[in-house]
Amino acid sequence: MTPAVSADGVSKDYGDTVALSDVSISVSSGEIFVLVGPNGAGKTTLVRALTGTIEPDEGLVSVLETPVNDTDPSRIGLLPQSFAPHDRLTASELLEYYAGLYDQSLAVSKVLSDVGLTAASETRYVNLSGGQKRRVCVGSALINDPEVLFLDEPTTGIDPVGRRSVWSLLDALSDNGATIVLTTHDMAEAATLGDRVALLDDGELVESGSPGSLIDQYGGDSVLRIETEETLSEAQIGQFEGDVEQSPSGLQIRNVQPDTIGQFVTQLNELEVRYGSITWTEPSLEDAYLQLTGNDSLGSATGYRKSSAYSDP
Amino acid sequence: MNRLSRIWAETKASWHSFLRQRTAIFFTFGFPLLLVGIFGVIVQTDPTGAGLFARPVGYYVPGYLAVIVLFTPLSRIGSTVARYRDRRQFEKLATTPLSGAEWLGAHTIVNTGIILLASGLVLAVLMALTDAQITLSLFLVPFIVAGVVVFVGLGAILGRIADSRDGVIAASNSVALPLVFLSDTFVAPDQLPAWGSLLIELSPLTYFARGVRQVTYQQAPATSELLVLVGFAILFFVLGAVAVPQPD
Numbered sequence: 085m086t087p088a089v090s091a092d093g094v095s096k097d098y099g100d101t102v103a104l105s106d107v108s109i110s111v112s113s114g115e116i117f118v119l120v121g122p123n124g125a126g127k128t129t130l131v132r133a134l135t136g137t138i139e140p141d142e143g144l145v146s147v148l149e150t151p152v153n154d155t156d157p158s159r160i161g162l163l164p165q166s167f168a169p170h171d172r173l174t175a176s177e178l179l180e181y182y183a184g185l186y187d188q189s190l191a192v193s194k195v196l197s198d199v200g201l202t203a204a205s206e207t208r209y210v211n212l213s214g215g216q217k218r219r220v221c222v223g224s225a226l227i228n229d230p231e232v233l234f235l236d237e238p239t240t241g242i243d244p245v246g247r248r249s250v251w252s253l254l255d256a257l258s259d260n261g262a263t264i265v266l267t268t269h270d271m272a273e274a275a276t277l278g279d280r281v282a283l284l285d286d287g288e289l290v291e292s293g294s295p296g297s298l299i300d301q302y303g304g305d306s307v308l309r310i311e312t313e314e315t316l317s318e319a320q321i322g323q324f325e326g327d328v329e330q331s332p333s334g335l336q337i338r339n340v341q342p343d344t345i346g347q348f349v350t351q352l353n354e355l356e357v358r359y360g361s362i363t364w365t366e367p368s369l370e371d372a373y374l375q376l377t378g379n380d381s382l383g384s385a386t387g388y389r390k391s392s393a394y395s396d397p
Numbered sequence: 398m399n400r401l402s403r404i405w406a407e408t409k410a411s412w413h414s415f416l417r418q419r420t421a422i423f424f425t426f427g428f429p430l431l432l433v434g435i436f437g438v439i440v441q442t443d444p445t446g447a448g449l450f451a452r453p454v455g456y457y458v459p460g461y462l463a464v465i466v467l468f469t470p471l472s473r474i475g476s477t478v479a480r481y482r483d484r485r486q487f488e489k490l491a492t493t494p495l496s497g498a499e500w501l502g503a504h505t506i507v508n509t510g511i512i513l514l515a516s517g518l519v520l521a522v523l524m525a526l527t528d529a530q531i532t533l534s535l536f537l538v539p540f541i542v543a544g545v546v547v548f549v550g551l552g553a554i555l556g557r558i559a560d561s562r563d564g565v566i567a568a569s570n571s572v573a574l575p576l577v578f579l580s581d582t583f584v585a586p587d588q589l590p591a592w593g594s595l596l597i598e599l600s601p602l603t604y605f606a607r608g609v610r611q612v613t614y615q616q617a618p619a620t621s622e623l624l625v626l627v628g629f630a631i632l633f634f635v636l637g638a639v640a641v642p643q644p645d
Contacts, residue, residue, distance in 0.1 A: 137491045162492040168484040170410055172417035177410070184406025185493040187399050208417075224489070234492075 086149055088113040088232055088263035094133050094143030096126075096287075103129040104140070105287045111265055111280075116258050118278035119267040122377060126287040127267040128165050131236050134265060135162050147232055158186050161230030165237050165267070167221050171210040175201050175220045178209060179227055186228040199223040200249050215242040222250060226257075233257065235266040239273060251277055271370040275299075281369065283376050290376050295369050302375040303367025308340040308348065309333075311360040320355050324348065340364065403495050407503035411477075415507065425473075425511060429465045429519045433526075436461075436583075450583075454529040459609035460582035461523065462537075463602050465515050466544035467573050470508040471552040475565035477504060478556025478641055487641065498638035505549045505634070512545050513538070531613040539623060540612070543630040544605040550633030557640035582606045601629035 089111040096104040104126045111117040119127045132138040133145055136152035147155045169178050176192055183189035196205050199219040204212060209220060218241050225233060235254075239247045247270075254277060258264055268274055274281050275295040282292035291298065312334040321328050325347075327338040337348070345364055352359055415421060436450070436457070450457065481487050490500065516537075523529045555572065559565040578584050579593060580602035586594045597603050608622030 132488070135492050137488050157492050157494050160492055162489055164485040164488040166485055167489055169486060169489075170414045172414045173410060177413065181406050181410040182493070184409070185403050185490075185495045187494070228493075 087111055088148060089134055089265060090146050091134060092144045094140045094145060096129055096133060096138065096140050102287045107289045109282060111263055113263050114258055114261050115279045116254065116264045116277050118274040118281045119284060120274050120281060120373060121284035125284040127284055128236055131234050131267060135234050158228050159231045161225040161228060161233045163221050163225040163235045163238055169209060169224065172208055174206050174208050176205040178220055179223050182224045182227045189227050190229050195223045195227055198253055200246060215246045218242050219246060232263045237267055239270065271368065271373055275369040283373065285377055298372040299367050299369055302372035304371050305338040306340055306366045308337040308345060309363045310335040313358040313360060316357060323351055323355060400499060404499050404503045407495060407500055408506045411504055411507045425469060426515055426518060429515050430522060432464055433461055433519055433522050454527045455531045455614045457583060458523060458529060458531050458613055459606040461519050462516050462609055463580060463582045463606045464577060465512055465519060466541060466605060467548055467576060467602055469512055470545050470548040471573055472569045473508060474504055474549050474552030475556040475569050476562050478553055479559065479562040479565045497641050500641060501549065501553055501634065501638045505546055508549055509542055509545045513541060516541055532616055534612050536612045537609060540605055540608050540626065543626040546630035547601045547633045550637030553637030554640045576600055576602050580606050601626060
């Protein structure tokens with residue numbers, strides 16, 4: 085299958101700074117491809133290379149089977165990072181403006197509705213909230229009904245409800261065959277939207293794959309933490325199945341499935357061990373990200389993982 | 398037709414943006430009026446024939462118009478280019494069918510409209526408040542349009558070269574102020590040293606000032622001045638269009 089977007093050995097330097105180093109990606113038609121990585125990893129530079137707004141020092145980029153600079157611009161849509169259109173035009177006027185740049189476009193009212201801005205359509209951009217502004221910007225990328233959509237941090241500054249509506253919109257576009265390349269710092273967004281996620285670090289493509297495969301491979305184990313009020317004996321610990329460790333705050337058991345948590349609770353009660361709370365955490369894309377970027381110790385130290393907590397009744 | 402609709406979309410957006418900036422409107426039209434107020438009404442022509450304003454007021458009318466045609470598009474386009482770049486609008490536009498020439502064409506239209514209005518205002522004030530003896534002619538319009546095109550193009554080049562809005566303002570002032578004095582506007586060539594006379598011949602504003610003077614004051618044909626000015630306009634428009642938009 086011919087990819088909708090491909091980059092082959094793309095490199096770009098800015099003076100002594102290596103922004104991209106031999107990056108190759110291939111995005112299939114209808115796929116949502118998410119680029120993640122630390123600040124300065126090269127995500128925006130890659131988006132710029134993919135949209136032809138910068139010339140790579142080396143490598144080839146093609147979009148819709150043609151070199152990017154020859155691609156019909158009406159077939160692609162771009163939301164640049166930190167993009168801000170005319171302050172004093174209303175949301176509706178801004179979308180009319182961008183619609184006017186194309187031979188064919190979607191109805192402005194439809195796009196306003198899609199991005200949830202019908203009620204604010206006559207509000208000037210400068211007077212919109214941060215999230216509304218970003219949604220106007222997303223709308224400007226959608227107005228020409230593009231086949232390939234490049235979105236550089238599309239949901240930055242948008243509240244959770246608005247973010248989810250943008251996710252639904254992007255999902256629907258993808259279901260209708262649009263190819264979407266987006267960057268984000270939000271791992272939940274990457275995991276929810278991405279068919280595939282690629283991690284860039286220091287200008288290099290570190291890893292890519294489906295969110296599930298990245299979590300399986302790099303996310304680590306699920307962990308059940310039981311906060312006990314007493315130190316257990318070796319004999320008591322031996323009663324539990326699995327990889328059990330005792331720490332000053334209690335027990336830590338790896339690779340526990342949620343449906344077996346009840347068994348541990350039963351065993352604690354049978355052993356008459358008093359406990360405070362029981363917390364189960366599953367590995368997330370964020371854990372995989374931290375592992376891949378060499379910052380996994382941060383995640384462990386803060387315990388910042390997706391978790392479910394149980395308390396002693 | 399599609400090209401025209403793209404230019405129209407950019408023109409409309411830019412025009413509406415301008416109309417909604419009260420301070421921009423005030424100073425765009427206030428600046429030339431201030432100029433006329435200071436030099437045309439307060440200072441006036443020296444009746445002894447000495448000093449800067451040694452000739453009748455009508456002689457300096459091209460100077461007032463030249464200042465508007467020079468300063469307004471130069472600073473407006475320069476700062477517009479810087480603003481579009483800072484707000485990543487060029488990056489967005491680079492992925493649309495709008496070309497650099499179309500973008501510059503749209504902004505030329507907007508600036509031409511603004512400067513025609515400002516020029517009309519200045520002429521009306523001059524005629525109302527001074528004893529300027531001038532002839533109004535439709536031949537003024539192509540001079541103003543060509544002059545605007547020249548300095549829109551130059552503004553785009555300055556906007557490209559300067560890396561910030563502050564830089565654009567500084568660059569515009571550095572270019573515009575010498576041009577005012579080296580373009581046969583308020584300072585006659587015989588008041589300058591020899592090298593100044595040479596520079597005068599190289600300045601596009603010279604052909605604007607001389608042509609407008611011939612039309613409004615000397616009632617002489619100004620076709621050759623207009624042709625030279627149009628030549629400059631084509632050159633600067635092409636260079637300006639190449640200069641923008643450049644997101645990298």
